[in-house]
Amino acid sequence: MSVARAIEKGSAVDRDIYDEDHEAFRDVVKEFIKRYVTNEKREQWDTAGEIDRATMLAAGESGLIGLSVPEEFGGAGMLQDYRFRAVVNEEVIAAGAGSLAGAFGIQDDLAVPYLAHFGTPEQQQKWLPGMATGEILGALAMTEPGAGSDLRGAKTTAKKVDGGYLVNGAKTFISSGKTADIIVTFVKSGEGNRADAFSLVVIENGMDGFEHGKKLNKMGFHGHDTAELSFVDVFVPDGNLIGGEAGHGFVQLMRNLPLERLSIGVAAAAAADAAFGWTLEYAKSREAFGQPVSDFQNTRFRLADIATTVDVLWAYNDRAMRLYSDNKLTPEEAAKVKFWSTEREWEVLDQAVQLHGGYGYITEYPIARAFLDARVHRIYGGTNEIMREIVARAVIGRK
Numbered sequence: 541m542s543v544a545r546a547i548e549k550g551s552a553v554d555r556d557i558y559d560e561d562h563e564a565f566r567d568v569v570k571e572f573i574k575r576y577v578t579n580e581k582r583e584q585w586d587t588a589g590e591i592d593r594a595t596m597l598a599a600g601e602s603g604l605i606g607l608s609v610p611e612e613f614g615g616a617g618m619l620q621d622y623r624f625r626a627v628v629n630e631e632v633i634a635a636g637a638g639s640l641a642g643a644f645g646i647q648d649d650l651a652v653p654y655l656a657h658f659g660t661p662e663q664q665q666k667w668l669p670g671m672a673t674g675e676i677l678g679a680l681a682m683t684e685p686g687a688g689s690d691l692r693g694a695k696t697t698a699k700k701v702d703g704g705y706l707v708n709g710a711k712t713f714i715s716s717g718k719t720a721d722i723i724v725t726f727v728k729s730g731e732g733n734r735a736d737a738f739s740l741v742v743i744e745n746g747m748d749g750f751e752h753g754k755k756l757n758k759m760g761f762h763g764h765d766t767a768e769l770s771f772v773d774v775f776v777p778d779g780n781l782i783g784g785e786a787g788h789g790f791v792q793l794m795r796n797l798p799l800e801r802l803s804i805g806v807a808a809a810a811a812a813d814a815a816f817g818w819t820l821e822y823a824k825s826r827e828a829f830g831q832p833v834s835d836f837q838n839t840r841f842r843l844a845d846i847a848t849t850v851d852v853l854w855a856y857n858d859r860a861m862r863l864y865s866d867n868k869l870t871p872e873e874a875a876k877v878k879f880w881s882t883e884r885e886w887e888v889l890d891q892a893v894q895l896h897g898g899y900g901y902i903t904e905y906p907i908a909r910a911f912l913d914a915r916v917h918r919i920y921g922g923t924n925e926i927m928r929e930i931v932a933r934a935v936i937g938r939k
C-alpha cells in the first residue's frame with residue numbers, strides 16, 4: 541500500500557516493502573476488480589459455491605494468477621517474492637471478495653509451488669503453462685476424515701503396481717476440491733509412519749475411481765468450493781509422482797508449508813486493514829444521538845486500536861515477506877506469523893462488526909462476510925494450536 545493510500549484510508553501505515561512495479565501491478569488488480577468483481581458476480585459465486593472458470597481465466601489473462609509460475613512456463617516467476625501476491629490479496633479482500641482471494645491463493649500458494657519446486661521437467665511442462673493461464677486449476681489434498689493435524693496418520697495409500705500406483709482412500713475439506721483439474725495429493729506409499737513413508741502424487745480429473753464427494757457447506761468463504769474427494773483403485777502413472785521418486789512427500793510439505801502460512805498471515809493482515817477502512821467510513825456516515833458515531837469516544841478509541849493493530853500486522857507480515865524472499869522464513873517464524881496474525885485479525889473483525897451495529901451482522905455488508913471468512917484462518921493451514929506447538933518446540937525444545 542502506498543503512503544498516499546494509507547493516509548487516505550486513515551491508517552497511515554508507511555510501508556516500504558513495495559516499489560513502483562508493485563504499485564503499477566496494483567493498478568492492474570484494481571482494473572480487474574472493476575471489471576470482474578461486481579456485486580452480481582459475488583452473489584453468483586456465493587450461490588454456486590464456487591468461482592466460475594471464466595473469472596479464473598480472466599485472472600490468468602491479467603496476470604493475477606500464475607504469479608508463482610516460473611517465467612519459462614508463462615508465469616511471472618515470483619515464487620520467491622510474495623509481494624505481488626500480497627497486492628492481490630490486499631485489493632481483492634478490500635473489494636469484499638474473500639472467496640476469490642481464496643481461490644487465487646490455492647492456485648498460487650498451495651498448488652503451483654509443489655510443481656515449481658519439486659516437479660520433474662516433464663511434470664512442469666505438462667501442468668505449469670496451464671496453471672499460469674487458469675486453464676488448469678490445482679488443489680492440495682492433505683487432510684483426511686480421520687487425520688488433519690496429525691498428517692502421519694494419513695491413510696490414503698498408494699500401492700506400487702506396474703507403471704504407477706493404485707491410490708485408495710479419501711480426503712476432506714479440500715479447497716478448490718471441486719473446481720480443480722489436478723489435485724496434489726498426500727499419500728502413504730510406504731510402510732509405517734516415518735517421513736519417508738509418504739509421497740505426493742498428482743491426481744487428475746477423469747481418472748477412473750476418482751470421485752468428487754459432496755461440496756461442503758461452510759460458515760464463510762461461500763463463493764469458494766471446499767470438497768470431499770474419494771479414491772478407489774485410482775491408477776496414477778509413475779509420471780505423476782511429484783519429483784519422480786517415492787518417499788519425499790513429507791519433506792516436500794515441510795518445505796512449502798511456511799509459504800502457505802505466510803499467505804494466511806498476509807490475508808489476515810489484508811482483512812484487518814480492509815475492516816479498518818470499511819469501519820472508518822461507516823462510523824463517519826452513521827449518525828446516532830445527533831452526531832456521527834465516529835464522534836463517540838468509544839468509537840474513536842476502538843478505531844485507534846484497530847489502526848495500531850493493522851500497522852503492527854503489516855510490519856510483522858512485511859518482515860516475514862522479506863525473510864521469505866531471502867529464503868530465511870523458518871517453519872517457526874511462519875508458524876508465529878500465522879497464529880499471531882489470524883488472532884489479531886479475529887479481534888479486529890469482531891470489534892469492527894460491533895462498530896457497525898446491526899448492519900455488521902448482515903451479510904450484504906462486507907464486514908459481516910469478512911468476519912465469517914476469518915474464522916477458518918485460525919483452523920486451516922495448521923491449527924493455531926499446532927502453530928504454537930511448532931514455536932514451543934523451537935523455543936523450549938521437544939517434550
Ligand SMILES: Cc1cc2nc3c(=O)[nH]c(=O)nc-3n(C[C@H](O)[C@H](O)[C@H](O)COP(=O)(O)OP(=O)(O)OC[C@H]3O[C@@H](n4cnc5c(N)ncnc54)[C@H](O)[C@@H]3O)c2cc1C
Pocket residue numbers: 680681682683686687688689690712713714715716758766916919920921922923924925926929
Ligand atoms: C474451509 C477449510 C478449507 C480447508 N482447506 C484445506 C485444503 O485445501 N487442503 C487440506 O489438505 N486441508 C484443508 N483444510 C483442512 C485443515 O487444514 C484442517 O481442518 C486442520 O489442519 C485441522 O485438522 P482437523 O480438522 O483434522 O482437526 P484435528 O486435527 O482433529 O484437531 C481438532 C482439535 O484438536 C487440536 N489438536 C490436534 N492436535 C493437537 C496437538 N498436538 N496439540 C494441541 N492441540 C491439538 C486442534 O488444534 C483442534 O483444535 C481445510 C479446512 C477448512 C475448514
